[in-house]
Amino acid sequence: MGxxxxxxxxYLAYYDRPKISWPGGARLAFWCAPNIEHYELDPPxxxxxASWPRPVPDVLNYAWRDYGNRAGIWRMMAAMDRYGVRGxxxxxxxxxxxxxxxxxxxxxRGWEFFSHGVYNTRYTYHMREDQERALIEDAKASIRKWSGxxxxxxxxxxxxxxxxxMDLLAEAGIxxxxxxxxxxxxxxxxxxxxxxxxxPYSLEINDFTCLFQGNAxxxxxxxxxxxxxxxxxxxxxxxxxxxCLPLHPFLxxxxxxxxxxxxxxxxxxxxxxxxxxxxxxxxxxxxxxxYDAFAAAIARGNRQQG
Amino acid sequence: xxxxxxxxxxxFRRPGMDHDRYLYSNLFTRKPVVWxxxxxxxxxxxxxxxxxxxxxxxxxxxxxxxxxxxxxxYWNYTLRDYGNRVGFARIxxxxxxxGLRASVAMSSRLxxxxxxxxxxxxxxxxxxxxxxxxxxxxxxxxxxxxVERQWIETCLASLRRLSGQPVKGWYSPAxxxxxxxxxxxxxxGCDYVCDWVNDDMPYRLNTKAGALYAMPHAYEISxxxxxxxxxxxxxQFIQQVIDHFELLYREAASxxxxxxxxxxxxxxxxxxxxxxxxxxxxxxxxxxxxxxSATGAEILACWTAQQ
Numbered sequence: 001m002g003x004x005x006x007x008x009x010x011y012l013a014y015y016d017r018p019k020i021s022w023p024g025g026a027r028l029a030f031w032c033a034p035n036i037e038h039y040e041l042d043p044p045x046x047x048x049x050a051s052w053p054r055p056v057p058d059v060l061n062y063a064w065r066d067y068g069n070r071a072g073i074w075r076m077m078a079a080m081d082r083y084g085v086r087g088x089x090x091x092x093x094x095x096x097x098x099x100x101x102x103x104x105x106x107x108x109r110g111w112e113f114f115s116h117g118v119y120n121t122r123y124t125y126h127m128r129e130d131q132e133r134a135l136i137e138d139a140k141a142s143i144r145k146w147s148g149x150x151x152x153x154x155x156x157x158x159x160x161x162x163x164x165x166m167d168l169l170a171e172a173g174i175x176x177x178x179x180x181x182x183x184x185x186x187x188x189x190x191x192x193x194x195x196x197x198x199x200p201y202s203l204e205i206n207d208f209t210c211l212f213q214g215n216a217x218x219x220x221x222x223x224x225x226x227x228x229x230x231x232x233x234x235x236x237x238x239x240x241x242x243x244c245l246p247l248h249p250f251l252x253x254x255x256x257x258x259x260x261x262x263x264x265x266x267x268x269x270x271x272x273x274x275x276x277x278x279x280x281x282x283x284x285x286x287x288x289x290x291y292d293a294f295a296a297a298i299a300r301g302n303r304q305q306g
Numbered sequence: 307x308x309x310x311x312x313x314x315x316x317x318f319r320r321p322g323m324d325h326d327r328y329l330y331s332n333l334f335t336r337k338p339v340v341w342x343x344x345x346x347x348x349x350x351x352x353x354x355x356x357x358x359x360x361x362x363x364x365x366x367x368x369x370x371x372x373x374x375x376x377x378x379x380y381w382n383y384t385l386r387d388y389g390n391r392v393g394f395a396r397i398x399x400x401x402x403x404x405g406l407r408a409s410v411a412m413s414s415r416l417x418x419x420x421x422x423x424x425x426x427x428x429x430x431x432x433x434x435x436x437x438x439x440x441x442x443x444x445x446x447x448x449x450x451x452x453v454e455r456q457w458i459e460t461c462l463a464s465l466r467r468l469s470g471q472p473v474k475g476w477y478s479p480a481x482x483x484x485x486x487x488x489x490x491x492x493x494x495g496c497d498y499v500c501d502w503v504n505d506d507m508p509y510r511l512n513t514k515a516g517a518l519y520a521m522p523h524a525y526e527i528s529x530x531x532x533x534x535x536x537x538x539x540x541x542q543f544i545q546q547v548i549d550h551f552e553l554l555y556r557e558a559a560s561x562x563x564x565x566x567x568x569x570x571x572x573x574x575x576x577x578x579x580x581x582x583x584x585x586x587x588x589x590x591x592x593x594x595x596x597x598x599s600a601t602g603a604e605i606l607a608c609w610t611a612q613q
Contacts, residue, residue: 040324044315047307054367055447060481063504064525070505071333075553097319099330118316126309134314215536218549254526255506255557256550 008166008189009182009198010298011305018293020185020240022285026275027236028229029282030268033155033178033201034076034247035090035116035208036106038098039065043121049160051121065250069099072253077105079258083265088112088279090155090178090246092119093142103146112278113147114178115139117157124160132162136172152280155179155201170194176283184232184241186286188295197291199242199283204228206246211257218260225264233271242282327488328511328520336507338562339612345598346558347551348605349591350567351408352500352523353397354437354477355423357416358386362442369441369480370530371573386573390420393576398426400585404592409602411437411477411500414464424468433601435475435500436461445478451486458487458494475500475521475602489514498606506554506564508609519610521567521602524550528569533580540583547587555594563598565605566591 022029042056052058080087089106091113096103106113117124118138127135140151154169155178169177170191177189178201189196203209205228210216216224225245232241245264252261268274277285318324341348356371360383364372371386373379401408410432417424427434438445439461445454458476465473476491477500491499492515499511499518503525511518525531527550532543547568554564568587570576575584591597600608 038324040318042325044310044312046309046313054482055484057483057485059478059483059501060503060525063502066504070331074332074334094316094319098322098324100321101332118319122313126307131309131314215538217536217538217542218546254550255553256527256546258553259549 003163006180008180009187010190010302012183012187012294012298012301017185017239018290018297020286020290022240022275024275025273027240027273028233029240029242029275029277029285030229030245031242031277031279031282032080032085032087032245032247033090033279034073034087034249035155036073036095036102037065037090037092037116037120037248038069038095040119040121043119046123046125046160048125049123049158068248068250068253069095069102072249072251073102074253075255075258076247076249076253076261077109079262079265081109082262083269085265085269085276086111086278088114088153090114090116091143092116092157093139093146094118096142096146100146107147112153112280113143113149113151114153114155114279115143115151116155120158123158124156124162124165127162129164129168132164132168133172136168136174140172152176152283153178153199166196167192170196175287176279178244178279184235185239186242186283186290188291188298195287195291197283197286199279199286200244202228202244202246207251208246208248211251212248218257221257222260222264222267226267229268229271233274236273244279326512328509331509333506334561336562337612339507339609341563341598341608343598344596346555346563346596347591347598348563348565348608349406349597349599350521350565350602350605351401351406351599352411352435352477352567352569352602353394353401353408354411354569354571355390355394355413355416356386356437356479356571357390357413357419357440358383359415359440359442362440366448367444367446367480367482369444369482370534371571372441372480389571389573389576390416390423393572394423395426396576396578396581397570397572397584398430400581400588402430404588406588406599407432407601407604409433409435409475411435411475412465413437413440413479414461415440417465417468421468428469433475433603434465434469434471434473435477435602436465436473436496437477438479441479444480444482445484445487446482447484449484451484451490454484454486455490455493458490462494462496474498477501477523481525488518492516492518498602500602508565508606519606521606522565523569524567525569526550527567529571529574529580530569533574540580543580543583544587544590548590551591551594555596
C-alpha cells in the first residue's frame, strides 16, 4: 500500500522559470491566514489519530485552544486592523454555527473565508470518497451561508488528507490547496479532472510550529517572520514570490505576544512593492496570468527528462 | 480501518459551546469591572506546592515534573522536594518583603508531611487552595466518580482541618479533570477552580451542585510553561510576564480591570539562579502602580459582586 511520491506535481527547476508579475509591479504577494478553529471536547475517534493527548475531557488542552475564540481572536483582529492587513481565514466551518459573532466580524472586514474542514477534531484520514465529497459540500454551503462567498481554497482539517483529496477538491470547483509545501510560488497540481493549484502556506513561520512546537520566544518569532520576508522580497525583484503568515488566535492572541505581532506587521507594511492580498486573489491572479506558462515550462522539463 | 458510524454527526453544532459547562463569551464585550482603589490589574499570585511521591506512576497522565526514571528516582524526587524545603521559602520571603498576598495551592499530603510549610501559609495570611492529594492522584478518566469524590473529600478535609481555613479554591493536579470533577468539587463546597486556561477573567461554570467559577490561571506565563516546557532563560520570563502585564494594563483602561495570574512552582522559580527574575518581575509590576494584590477568593468576591 502507499506510493513513493504523492504524484501531485512534476519537477520544475528553481532557475529560469516563467516570471510571475504581481499587480502594481509588487515583488511579493503577502497574505495572512488566521486559523479560526474549534476543537471538540469529546469528538468521535479516528483510527489514525487521537483527538487529545490526555483522556477526555482534556481540560488543559481544550481550554488553551478555546482561549483563541474568547480572547485571542479579538486582539489579533485589532492588530491586523491597525495595520490594514486583511485576513484569509482557514475556517473550521462549524465555528460559524458555534460563534456567529466571529463569522460576522470576519465577514464585516471583507476577509476571505476558506475551508479548514468542519472541526479541527474531525480528521480526513479513512474517509471514503463519498464522505469526503460530502465534507467539501458542507464547507461550500457553510461558507456561502455565512460569508456569501464561493469557497475557493482548502487547507485540510488538522492537515489530514487522503490520496483522493486533491482530485475531489478540483471536481468540486475548489481552485487552490494549501497542503503542499514544496515551493515558494503557486504551481499547478495534477488532478484527474478540472484544475487545481497549490498556493504557498507555511509551516516554517507558522505560529503553531514556531511558538507551540518550536518553543520560539515572541521575539524569535518576529525575527523569523522578518527574515522570511526579507529574503522573499529580495528574490521577488526577479520573479514574484508569495509569503503567507499563518496564525492561530490561541497563540498569537496571547497578551505577551501582541507587541511582537504588531512589530512584524509594522515591518512588513512599511515596505513598498508588496501586494497585500488574500489567498483567493493570489490564486486567481496566478491562474489568469501565469498558469499556462508554468504548465508549459513543466511540460518542457518533463520532455527534457525523457 | 473505517470511521465510526457517528463520524459525520455533529450533535453540538449550534450556537455556543459543544458542552453545557459554560457559555461562550467574548472577552471584549463584557461589562467592565472595577477593582478596589481603581486598580487596573488584580495581581493573583499562585505558589503551587506539590508532593511527588517516590513510588508514583505517571498514568493515565504524567504531571509536569512527575517522576519518570526507574525506581527509586532520587534525582527527580529530591529536586521536587527541594522546592518544598528551600524554594518555597525564597518565594514566600519575596512576597512577604513586598507585602503581597497569595493563594497557595498545595497537595494535602504535603500539608500533612510538612507542617512548617502550612504554618508559613498561615503566618503570612495567604489563602490555601486545594491541589489534590498529591501528584500521584491525577483526576483523569477512567477514574470512577465515587473514587474521585473520596479523593476530593480526603484532600479538602485534610487541608481544612490542618489550616483552619474554609478552602474554597480547587486546582486539579496537572490541570487534569474528569467529566465529574467540577460537579464533585462544587458539591464539596468549593467556589472556584484554577484548571481552565481559556480566559483572562473569571467566568461561571455550571455544575450539578450549582455555580462554580473558573479563575483565569494564565498558563503561558506560568513558570511551568516558560521554564519547564519552553525552557526559556530567566530574562525571557521577565520579558514575557512584563509584556503580558503591559498589554492587559493597556486593555484595562478601556475594558475594565484585568487579572494577571502568576503561577509559581518552588522547584522551578525558587532555585537560586531564577529567584532574582521573579523578584524583578514583582518589583516592576509594583512600580507601575495601579496593581491590587489579592487572593483568588478576594478577586472572585469583588468580581461576582459586580455581575
